[in-house]
Each structure stands twice: as structure tokens, then as C-alpha cells.
Amino acid sequence: MGGPAGGGWHAMRSFRRDASVTEAHLPKGTIKRIARFAAPYRNAIVAFLVLVVIDAVIGAANPWIVKLIIDDGINKRHHAVVIGLALLMAGLALADAAVNLANRWFSARVGEGLIYDMRSAVFTHIQRMPIAFFTRTQTGALISRINNDVLGAQQAFTGTLSNVVSNIISVSLVLVAMLLLSWQITLLALAMVPLFIIPARLMGRRLQRITRESYMLNAEMSTQMTERFNVAGALLVKLFGRPEEEERLFRTKARRVADIGVEQAMYGRILFVSLTLIAALGTSLVYGLGGYQAATDPAKLGTVVALAAYLSRLYGPITALSNIQVDVMTALVSFDRVFEVLDLPPAIADATDAKPLPVPLGEASTIEFDDVWFRYPTAAEVSLASLESVAVLDQVPDKQVLHGVSFRAEPGQLVALVGPSGAGKTTISQLVTRMYDVQEGAVRVGGHNVRDVTLASLRNAVGVVTQDAHMFHDTIRANLVYAQPDASDDELWDALDNAHIGSVIRELPDGLDTVVGDRGYRMSGGEKQRLAIARLLLKRPSIVVLDEATAHLDSESEVAVQRALKKALAERTSLVIAHRLSTVRDADQILVVDDGRIVERGTHEELLDVGGLYAELYRTQFQGQADPDITPVP
Ligand SMILES: Nc1ncnc2c1ncn2[C@@H]1O[C@H](COP(=O)(O)OP(=O)(O)OP(=O)(O)O)[C@@H](O)[C@H]1O
Ligand SMILES: [Mg+2]
Numbered sequence: 001m002g003g004p005a006g007g008g009w010h011a012m013r014s015f016r017r018d019a020s021v022t023e024a025h026l027p028k029g030t031i032k033r034i035a036r037f038a039a040p041y042r043n044a045i046v047a048f049l050v051l052v053v054i055d056a057v058i059g060a061a062n063p064w065i066v067k068l069i070i071d072d073g074i075n076k077r078h079h080a081v082v083i084g085l086a087l088l089m090a091g092l093a094l095a096d097a098a099v100n101l102a103n104r105w106f107s108a109r110v111g112e113g114l115i116y117d118m119r120s121a122v123f124t125h126i127q128r129m130p131i132a133f134f135t136r137t138q139t140g141a142l143i144s145r146i147n148n149d150v151l152g153a154q155q156a157f158t159g160t161l162s163n164v165v166s167n168i169i170s171v172s173l174v175l176v177a178m179l180l181l182s183w184q185i186t187l188l189a190l191a192m193v194p195l196f197i198i199p200a201r202l203m204g205r206r207l208q209r210i211t212r213e214s215y216m217l218n219a220e221m222s223t224q225m226t227e228r229f230n231v232a233g234a235l236l237v238k239l240f241g242r243p244e245e246e247e248r249l250f251r252t253k254a255r256r257v258a259d260i261g262v263e264q265a266m267y268g269r270i271l272f273v274s275l276t277l278i279a280a281l282g283t284s285l286v287y288g289l290g291g292y293q294a295a296t297d298p299a300k301l302g303t304v305v306a307l308a309a310y311l312s313r314l315y316g317p318i319t320a321l322s323n324i325q326v327d328v329m330t331a332l333v334s335f336d337r338v339f340e341v342l343d344l345p346p347a348i349a350d351a352t353d354a355k356p357l358p359v360p361l362g363e364a365s366t367i368e369f370d371d372v373w374f375r376y377p378t379a380a381e382v383s384l385a386s387l388e389s390v391a392v393l394d395q396v397p398d399k400q401v402l403h404g405v406s407f408r409a410e411p412g413q414l415v416a417l418v419g420p421s422g423a424g425k426t427t428i429s430q431l432v433t434r435m436y437d438v439q440e441g442a443v444r445v446g447g448h449n450v451r452d453v454t455l456a457s458l459r460n461a462v463g464v465v466t467q468d469a470h471m472f473h474d475t476i477r478a479n480l481v482y483a484q485p486d487a488s489d490d491e492l493w494d495a496l497d498n499a500h501i502g503s504v505i506r507e508l509p510d511g512l513d514t515v516v517g518d519r520g521y522r523m524s525g526g527e528k529q530r531l532a533i534a535r536l537l538l539k540r541p542s543i544v545v546l547d548e549a550t551a552h553l554d555s556e557s558e559v560a561v562q563r564a565l566k567k568a569l570a571e572r573t574s575l576v577i578a579h580r581l582s583t584v585r586d587a588d589q590i591l592v593v594d595d596g597r598i599v600e601r602g603t604h605e606e607l608l609d610v611g612g613l614y615a616e617l618y619r620t621q622f623q624g625q626a627d628p629d630i631t632p633v634p
Contacts, residue, residue, distance in 0.1 A: 026336055034335050037117060038157070041110045048106035048158075051099050052166045058096045060173035063309035065089050067181070070302030103162075111158040118150045122341055130348040131435045132376065136383040139226065144219070149337045156331025164324060167317035174317075178310050181303045185289055189282050189311055196278045196315065197322050200271055204323075207267050214260040217253045224250060231517070275315060282311045340384060347382055348437060348455070356457035357446055361542035364446040365461070365573045367409040367432055371441035374402040374427065401427050402596045404441070409573050409589070416584035417577045418617065419593035425577045426467065428593070429545045432575060433462050445543065463541030467548075469532035471523070476505060476531065477512040483539040491538065499534035499564040501527060526561055533564045544574040548583060581618050590614065 038045060065085055073082035123146060126133075178186040227233045228246060237246055290304035320327075358364070376398045401424050409415040417425045430436060431443050434450040443450045450458055471479045480495065481487050487495075492512060496502035504527060508514045516522050516531075523531060536544065546565070562583065569576070578584040585604045592600035592607065592614045600612050607614035 026332055027339075030332055030336055030339065033339055034157075034332075037114065037335075038110075040117075041113055044106050044110050044113075045161075048103060048110060048162070049165055051103040051106065052162050053169055055096060055099050055103060056166050056169040057173065058092050058099070059170060059313060060177060060310075061092060062089065063306040063313075064177060065092075066309060067302035067306035070305060071299065072302075075298060075301065107158045107162060111154045114157060115150055115154045118153060118338055119146060122146050122150065122338060125342050125344070125346070128346040128349065129344065130346065130377075130382060131430070132347070132382040133344070136379050138223075145337065145341055149334050152334035153331070153338055156327075156334050160327045160331045163320060164327070167321050167324075170313060171317045171321060174310050174313050178307060178314070181307050181310075182290065185286055185307055188285060188289070189314065192278055192282055192285075193315070193318055196274055197319060199274065200319065203267055203271060207264065210260045210263055214257050214264075217257050217260075221250065221253050221257075275319060279312055279315050282315065283308050286311055344382075344384060347377065348434060350454050351452055354452060354454045355448075356454045357448060357461050359457070359460070361446045361461050363411055365411045365542040366444070366446060367415070367543060367573060367575055368444040368447075369405050369407050369428070369431075369441070370444065372402055372405045372428075372431065372438045372443060373400065373440035374405075374431065374436065374438045375400045376427075377436070400596065402438075405593075405596070405598055406441075407589070407591055407598060407601070409575060411573050412571055413588040414569055414574045414576060414584075414586070416587035416590045417575065417593055418579075418581060418584060418590060418614065419599075420617075423593040424596040425593050426547055427596075429464070429547055429575060429577055432543070432545050433459055433464060460539075461541055462543045462545055463536040463539050464545045465529070465532045465536055465547065469528045471516045471528065471531065473515070473517065475510075475513045475515055479516060479531070480512075480535055480538055483535045487538055492534075495534040495537040496531075498537055498567045499530045500560045501530035501534055501564070529561055530564050533561070533568050537568055542572060544569055544572045544576075546574065546576045548576060548578050548580070581621055592617075 065088060069082055069085045069089075072078060073085060126142065126146075175186065178189070224246070228237055237243055286304065286308045290300065290307055294300040294304050378398060405424075405428060407415065417428060419425055427436075431438060432445065432450070434443070434455065437451065445453070445458060445461065472482070477492065480492050484491075489512070493502060496505055505511060505514070514522075516528075546569075565576075565583075576584065576587070578587075584590055587604070589601060590604060590607055591598050592612070594613060600607055600610060600614050602610070608618065
């Protein structure tokens, strides 16, 4: 600790911090909350701070011992005093080494413990956020919140706390000692401090500006990389022939970051050199003035040497303390950014008296929509401006998406939803698993309002295959057992065969251990859809919701998917969104959705007879085809 170098480096890092944080408005109680997070480490923190103080005291004691050795030992020719004090010095050095090690152990324990606690808390909390939150949030911003801000908060805690405590103690002890030795020289030495601090502040402002700019550029580069380096993004770049443009954008930013790096290095070094310079000037002042006096009065010799040693411990900590407000606020703001995420209420959560749905639902597996009105939540209701990379969240309510939708699917029935794009079909399907809460009316599953049952049991009872049939970047096996962790290989193959994808997987050299690729891009659209159906079969839900993606399948894959579906839907209550009307001809009930309303309902034949929207959709889809009865479902 101490010395111009140690304190100097810290001071420089400190000056690089964004001074605008001091204007940040912190919610009341932030400090109390930090204390609550730190509470489990109370003993370790106290031990840590005690050690910091001991370290500072030992550091300040050393020059005084040197003074005693010279004045009381050497000058007075007391050999015993010299040896005794030298031994004391050695003992203190040993003690300081031990204190330093113990100190680091406590600070690491507290720091890593805090990181662990906050990371886990943020992860758990984000997982509980409703899907609306994820449709709003930038993934990059979210991940940075878990990584950088948590780290920042931890560093602030251990780093800033120990620096503040240690610097305050050091500066006070050193100043007292120096004043006792010579108040005139002390005042002169202090008078030099502004010579350093004023230019440091000016330089600090430039440093902050370019540091902020480099953070921003780095964030932009990583966004560009995450967006472009996944299959869908890379495909877009290639298809639209913009790789040079992308490279140019990237290079411009990387170039600027490189330039900033050089500037930062130089500013940093200038700060360091000037701090060293001023310490050297101070030292020469002490030796000049003090030495002049000592030349006439040899009893002052020890005082001069001690003063010089103290000086080297003065400038670093004083400089660091001059920026203390920025350090402390940076720490508090980091914590606050973490708390901000933890404070977002999970909009969709179990009611306090929520009960699980009975397992299995069996005869009771109905789906019922009772006069459901719905609009998507506004950003302000579910998100944070800082995570969407916008300044203000939009407060204007979205347009009404569903207007009084009512229907009922009896146990074992197949109810189909058809209608133009944007009509609200996917929205209806997402309300069954309570991805969103309705504004008016009720959604009931098995006779229970979905708001009254536990989310876990609801999502366990309802199996969903979404429009894009997402897969994790992992093996086929891992993606399948996600639905049922204890499934045996036989069960997996059974599900795959029933989903009519077994033979395809068997032909793969790695079989179940084949990695499906980023978002499942290694599989064809139809294969992925069937894999998703196999995953659904493993889950054995009583109710199935299917957002069909068969629209872009060739007829051979479509037949395979249809067969898989037949198996999946048999004896289950199902809600199927069909883009191909051939899928739904056998449905017990077809609901025609248009602009958030059910405008027609009935069986295929009934609806054709009515000659309304369904009949029109049907005619358009089969226009030009000689026989509308092709693509039969075997
Ligand atoms: N997360 C969302 N936030 C806000 N509005 C949304 C959201 N998702 C969908 N919408 C809007 O809700 C309306 C209904 O969308 P929905 O996805 O239910 O249509 P769809 O019938 O499934 O269409 P498609 O046949 O194209 O899949 C659309 O106007 C859409 O813009
Ligand atoms: Mg849809």
C-alpha cells in the first residue's frame, strides 16, 4: 500500500471514471439494500476493514522508526537501540506481509460471494420475467447487466471501500506525523498538491469522454457481432451482398477504439509521470529545506529522512481522495443498475393461492375462452428503458388485438384457428399457456381460470409446438430430454418414430448425439417441426397447442408432418393454427379469426356452405389447382 506508484495507479483509474455519475439520482434506500446484500459477509467485511487499517498503520509507522533509528540510535551511538528498532522493523514487515495475505483472502471471499449472490439473483429474476419482457429487451443489454454491472458493483464494493478506508487512515496518520516533524515543510508539501490535482481533473475530463466513447463503440461492435454471427444474420448479410459494407462499419469502429486506446495510454502515463514528478519535487523540497537545517543541527537528520519517506506516502492517497465522490457514486450506480432489474415485477406470476392443475387432466381437459379482450402490454408495463436502448419507454397502449373472443374445445376435440395474417391466431394460442394476461374475460383450462392455477402445472399440462420450433444449440438427445429429463433411449426413439423422424435420425452418423446447430438450422424446416413434435410427444401433455409451420413444406414433408400430427393429437384436446386449410378439414370445429374477432365458426362443410370468409380463403388457396381434394391426410 501507499507509495506514489500504488496510490497513483488507483488515482488514475479513478480519474477515468465518468464524473457525471455524481449527478445521478439514486432512489432512496440504495445504501440500505447494499447493506442487505452484504449482510451475510458482515464478519468478513469487518475483519477485512480491520486488516486494512492495520496495514495503513504499519505503513505509517515505518518512517517514524527510521527517524528513531537515526536520531536515538545512530546519532547517540546506542547500538542496542539501533538493533532493537531494526528488529521491530523486521517484525512489522513480517506482520504486514501476513496482514496483506489475510486481507486479500477476505476481500476475495466477500467479492466473489457478492458476485455469486447478485448474478444468481439476477438470472433467477430474469427467468421469471414474462415473455413480453424478452420481446422488448435487447439481449446484449441484458447479458451486460448480468456480467458487467454485477462485476462493477462487486469491484466498487471491495475496491472502493478498501481504498477509501485505507486512504483516509493513511493520509490522516501521515499528515499527523508530518505535522509533528515539521509543520512548515508539511504545509509547503501540501501547497504542491493542487499543482497536480488541477491538471489531473482537466485531463480526467478528456479521459472520461473517450472512455465513454470506447465503451459505446465496444457495445456496438458486440451487437453487430451477435446479430451477424448467427445463422439467420449471416444468411441475410450474404443474400443481400453486404459483407464489404459490414466490414467497413466494423473496421471504422475498431479503428477508433484503437486510437482511443493509444490516447488513453498516453493520458494515463502523463498523469502517472506528473504524479511521480510532483512527488520527486516534494522530496527535493524536503531535502533542500530540511537538509539545510540539518546541516546546522544534526539532531534534525532523522526528521528529514522521515519527512521524505512520508511524502512518498502522501500524494497518491490524497489524489485518490480528491476524486472520492466519483468513486463512491460509481459504486452506488453499479448497484443501482442491478437493483433496477431485480425491481422489475414479474408481471405474470402465480397467484398467492394458486393451486396446481390436476395431473393428468384426463376427462377434464377442456380449453375455454370466455369473452376475452386483449392488447399487448406497453413497454412501460414490462420493461426498462436502459435495456431497450431507448431513452423513454413508450407509454401509449398498443392497439386492441382481441375483441371478445369466446370458444370452447371439449376433451379430445380438435379446434382449428384459421384466418388472415395478423388476425390474432398466435396471440390466442399464447393465452392458453398464460404467456400474457388478458384484460377482460377469462381463459380456462380444465375448467380452471389460468390465473388461478400454478404456472408450472399449467405449462406441464399444455404442450406447444411454436411456429419456429426452436431448438437449443445442443444434441438431438439433449433437446428431446428437455421435455422429460428421465426419458430412456427407447422412449426417445419411440417418440421420434411416432413423429415420423426416427428414420432420418437413424441415418445420421452420430444419431441422437448429432448437434442440431445454432437454433436447429442443421435440420430442414419439416424435420425441425417433426423433432418439435417428438419433443411434445415425450412430454405427454393432455392439451396440445400447435402453431402450424407447414405453409412452406413440400408435399412429401407435409404428409410426414401430418402423420406425426395425427399421432400427437390423437385423444388430446388440441388447438391448431392452420395455414393450410387441408390440415383442418377433419377438425371438430373451425374458428375463422379476422381482426381479433371470431367471425365464423363451424365444420369445414358448414363453413363452405355459408360462403363467407372461410369459403373465400379456401377458394384462394386452391385456386388453379385442378382438384381441391389433393394432399389427402393418410
Ligand atoms: N409481442 C407483440 N407485441 C405487440 N404486438 C404484437 C405482438 N405480437 C403480435 N402483435 C400484433 O398482434 C396482432 C396479431 O398477431 P398474431 O401474431 O396473433 O397474428 P397471427 O394471426 O398469428 O398471424 P400469422 O398468420 O401471420 O402468424 C398483429 O397485429 C401483431 O402485429
Ligand atoms: Mg402466427
